[in-house]
Amino acid sequence: MTCRKMEVLIYQYTELSPSERSLVEGHIQTCLSCKNLMEQVNQQQNLIRQAATVPVEIRNAAQLTHKIMSAIQPKPKPSWWGLFENHDIFVPRLAVSVAASLLIIFFAVEFFQENIPSTEYSKIDRGTSTLNTTQFLNTQWKRKEMTSMSVSIYNCLKRDDCAFKKI
Amino acid sequence: MNRVPRTTPEVLREAMAGNSKAFQMLVEEHQAFAYRVAYRFVGHANEAEDIVQEVFVKLWQHLNRYNHEVKLTTWLYRMLANRCLDFLKSARARQLKNQEDIEDSYSVSGSITTDETLLNQELMKAIQETAASLTPKQRAVFILRDLEDLPVAEVCEVLSMTAGNVKSNLYYARKELSEKLKVYYQTNNPISL
Ligand SMILES: [Zn+2]
Numbered sequence: 001m002t003c004r005k006m007e008v009l010i011y012q013y014t015e016l017s018p019s020e021r022s023l024v025e026g027h028i029q030t031c032l033s034c035k036n037l038m039e040q041v042n043q044q045q046n047l048i049r050q051a052a053t054v055p056v057e058i059r060n061a062a063q064l065t066h067k068i069m070s071a072i073q074p075k076p077k078p079s080w081w082g083l084f085e086n087h088d089i090f091v092p093r094l095a096v097s098v099a100a101s102l103l104i105i106f107f108a109v110e111f112f113q114e115n116i117p118s119t120e121y122s123k124i125d126r127g128t129s130t131l132n133t134t135q136f137l138n139t140q141w142k143r144k145e146m147t148s149m150s151v152s153i154y155n156c157l158k159r160d161d162c163a164f165k166k167i
Numbered sequence: 168m169n170r171v172p173r174t175t176p177e178v179l180r181e182a183m184a185g186n187s188k189a190f191q192m193l194v195e196e197h198q199a200f201a202y203r204v205a206y207r208f209v210g211h212a213n214e215a216e217d218i219v220q221e222v223f224v225k226l227w228q229h230l231n232r233y234n235h236e237v238k239l240t241t242w243l244y245r246m247l248a249n250r251c252l253d254f255l256k257s258a259r260a261r262q263l264k265n266q267e268d269i270e271d272s273y274s275v276s277g278s279i280t281t282d283e284t285l286l287n288q289e290l291m292k293a294i295q296e297t298a299a300s301l302t303p304k305q306r307a308v309f310i311l312r313d314l315e316d317l318p319v320a321e322v323c324e325v326l327s328m329t330a331g332n333v334k335s336n337l338y339y340a341r342k343e344l345s346e347k348l349k350v351y352y353q354t355n356n357p358i359s360l
Binding site: 012040044048049053054057069073 | 187190191195202203212216220224227272273284287290294312313314315333337341344345348
């Protein structure tokens with residue numbers, strides 16, 4: 001076996017099988033450079049083993065345990081009111097979205113009052129040139145009724161004949 | 168000195184059932200060992216502590232799947248090695264490579280400070296410094312086999328490597344360390360290799 005191949009085995013001496021070890025032993029009987037390398041590697045391994053005995057210490061063991069134990073505790077489920085407590089961003093966002101929703105509802109009411117007076121209106125066959133008079137008058141009457149209705153949609157919804165209920 | 172802890176089967180069973188008090192006992196028993204392994208890999212106290220914390224949180228989450236045929240410490244070695252190898256590949260590790268760790272964890276507190284212990288401490292720091300130039304795989308094999316003194320079969324299990332692969336990485340690691348340490352001691356220390 002060449003000295004180059006022997007070098008690998010010398011560095012791996014502690015991991016070798018008995019037969020591989022005797023191969024190395026045989027070689028170093030006759031090869032001085034491999035014998036020197038063997039001694040050097042042995043010395044290095046001894047030093048490493050000795051150095052490995054130096055204790056490695058945690059700076060604050062109790063604190064580390066505490067950090068680990070806090071990290072594994074299940075977090076409490078967020079309650080609805082909890083959302084208001086600790087969130088700086090959530091409350092202004094909620095306020096803006098509530099205001100926006102109210103505005104949309106207000107304009108929607110206005111729009112329906114102006115443009116869609118009743119379900120009958122949609123039933124008018126816009127394709128025919130002759131207008132069904134009764135239907136037309138009914139529609140006009142309902143339209144009048146709705147425009148006179150107060151801005152509050154809720155008053156209308158309280159009544160059984162509220163046109164909004166049919167939309 | 169490389170104490171590998173043992174947990175009683177009762178504590179382990181309780182922890183596996185979700186008992187956090189039992190798990191705390193397990194943490195207290197194993198954290199020094201886990202920190203030693205992580206510190207040997209990463210060489211920085213803060214990073215080593217973060218890794219230990221992450222590994223224990225992961226252990227808690229997966230403890231119900233623990234297989235009794237594998238030693239708990241082998242399982243921990245495996246989780247620690249995987250997490251440390253990920254860290255060594257990260258940008259954070261590259262960033263820290265040129266920074267000196269302000270507080271090193273090789274301590275002599277609680278033991279009698281002799282010339283020998285001081286020399287060993289210096290030697291360990293030199294080994295840690297030179298090991299930083301090894302590839303992550305070579306470093307892992309060197310730490311587990313030469314510093315932690317694990318049998319080759321366990322190193323194979325921890326790193327999912329074949330024995331041949333472990334041995335060839337050991338060869339390169341030891342050869343590289345031998346050359347680097349020689350240079351280190353020629354310039355820094357009276358000890359000759
Ligand atoms: Zn030779």
